[in-house]
Amino acid sequence: MTSSLIAGMLRLGTGAVARWQGCGPELRQRVYFANHTSNLDGPVLWASLPPVVRARTRMIAAHDYWSLGLFRPWLARQVFQAVLIERKKPTAECNPLNTMLEAMGQECSLILFPEGGRQTSPEPQPFKAGLFHLAKRRPDVEFVPVWMENLNRILPKGEILPAPLLGSVTFGQPITLLDGETKVDFLDRARSAVMALREPC
Template identity: 35%
Template structure:
């Protein structure tokens, strides 16, 4: 299964990214060389996860785990198999926060202890493509729980034009990815969120964002 995942990224995702899409990456040197780390990006498209994974060398593949909602990705058997084995998601239960005493981020913290690189989308869902919706605070809680783990803000633009929510037709577009400076968790949840949001706005302001209405 590991081989299948490797083959999928080497033979499908990378060529597609190289030919049909095109990534303009800024700040490559700020990407973590080894785990543990959390990549916190905005979310426009299913392609976001695949593109972020493909930024890393193939040998790092087993270490890179996109955090994804259990209720969406495990809802049917094929999707569950694909998401778990090929994409390598780390499923979390979005509803469990409501339950008494359950920590929905437990699996994430365990993965970070193992030295994995997590991909997290603080917006929660893809929402309106290419428009930032509010960030959820889970990322701040995770950072507070693992204060030594760097959180790397990443701003992405363009993949929502190529494959927005609700569409199955891929239209070639270049995309921009800007990697920001790492942040570390702190006691004050809202202070962390303010820093994260400010960094994301700063990264976005560096880019030319064509109008897409």
């Protein structure tokens, strides 16, 4: 109830329409990976999924951001079912990869921003290796590229107050790790798949 309400508000507030270009919304296990420019990215991607899919999709988020204060941890845990990972210093005990694999289990999908943090450059930064390791450990899972448009204009990095422009979320054709594909090649291919969804302007 609360989470449908919040999802509805997020969609209304950002005008974000989901465009399923390369695949449809499905219940199968997936990793949605997208460009990252705004704190709204994760919540809006999550909100743009249909309710049944949304209930089984967990967002990977930074521990240092979502643990502050009272409201953020509540949102992260109760609403977005976020998986909080340590992005500063991964150690053997709290390796983010294990946390992610554990969170997925046998039925959950993930939302992941492989640039590792919000960017202000017009092009997405090179992707971090986590996506590749995830693909290697879970070859049965579909990796869906997603382009988040305009959210950096709605709530840019460093701003608290939003401007009510219209955003969009475009889902592309799923990719999987090819036989013998190297880390660099796969991460490159994944990044191009995300960028290919950008509308020409």
